[in-house]
Amino acid sequence: MARISHASAARKCGFCSRLAGLGEGCTIFAKDGNPVYYCSRKCKRNAVMKRNPRKLKWAHAGG
Numbered sequence: 346m347a348r349i350s351h352a353s354a355a356r357k358c359g360f361c362s363r364l365a366g367l368g369e370g371c372t373i374f375a376k377d378g379n380p381v382y383y384c385s386r387k388c389k390r391n392a393v394m395k396r397n398p399r400k401l402k403w404a405h406a407g408g
């Protein structure tokens with residue numbers, strides 16, 4: 346019986362730590378070449394601006 350692994354189909358947002366499935370959000374490559382996934386353009390934009398997710402209501406790190 347095959348097991349479906351949700352973990353492999355979801356990625357963790359590099360900004361708000363939310364798990365999002367494939368097809369959501371986007372992946373960008375940092376200056377050092379490491380891929381960083383963001384669940385939304387909002388997260389990507391805030392990460393680029395070096396915002397602290399702890400200061401944002403909608404970003405619950407580790408939640």
Ligand SMILES: [Zn+2]
Pocket residue numbers: 358359360361362363383384385388
């Ligand atoms: Zn996010």
